[in-house]
Amino acid sequence: MDRSFLADKDVISASRKFVCIRLATYENADENEVLKGFFARGGNLENTVFTLLTPDGKTKLVTAGRSPAWAFGGVSGRGINAQPEESIKKMGQTMEAIALAYPGKGKAAKGSPPLPYLADLRLALNITAADRQPLVVVFSKSAEERKKMEQELSKVAWSDQFIGDAQYVFASDALEFKSVKKFKTKSGFIVIQPGTFGLTGEVIDVIDAQLSADKLIEPLAKALDKHKPSTLTYDQHRRMGAQAGAHWKSATPNTDGLSRRGGGRRPRR
């Protein structure tokens, strides 16, 4: 059974009261600096970072570290998917408490939630493979058309039916799809099955770019249902990926471990 912090139902429930941001470490120099502002032993960015922040993104509300275990107790490194129940419970309770202290603007918030985009299609294939989720690409050469598509899709993406079920990225150039099979250069919501190792993808379905939110629901649900997640274990994935020559080069140098030896400290409390 998965007993990781971020798979816990109470933590997921509390997360709906937060804006959840997950970055890919070492893939963007500016974001690296943001992360280092919250956690960087010896000034070096490490592979993983976790913290909770005020809505302005300036103040930490819990101890920052490599994982939630640094703030709530638990296990780092091997065994991260078998966290003590009390630590997971503490995370959920702390998030609920913080949500009470920062309840948000509710309906007074101006505008509507944007699509939670990933940075680019190359990275999106990798991340959705890691998450074992389908990827939806808002594709149009026209910025105006993309904006309309985003507005309609965002209403669906944040609905109870679809929230958390897929990830999103936009593309304006067919060349971005060079590693995606069955792609045809036509505007639309392109639903993609990422390759096992996140270097390739295959189009599952293309949904008409002109559809309004209410008309998007059925075809999107059908398309997402066609996604087949990888069933490899972590070790199988790593071994088979190495055998297949699957190789990822991050955009900036990996600085993990430069200021320490032997991995992160064990934060059990």
Added chain:
Amino acid sequence: MTATPLGLDKLWKESNMERKNLILSGILLFAPLVFFGQEPPPESKTEKIAWHGTWKGGLAEAQRTGKPIMLVSAVPQCHSVPGVW
């Protein structure tokens, strides 16, 4: 800098009270189904966290809504093999 929201203990207690009320509501909701020998409705889909994939996009949304931020970062590779956290 780490700040602790004022009255956190009190808020935890309130949160626990809300949880108890939710549990009670759940019992009251499903009790008639049990008494009448019916199956409760099937469990809903597996819920997952909905992530913003960029700092810029996520921060803008937090500022728009006034919601606090959960920030996570990780490398989507292991020993250069991609497609895994």
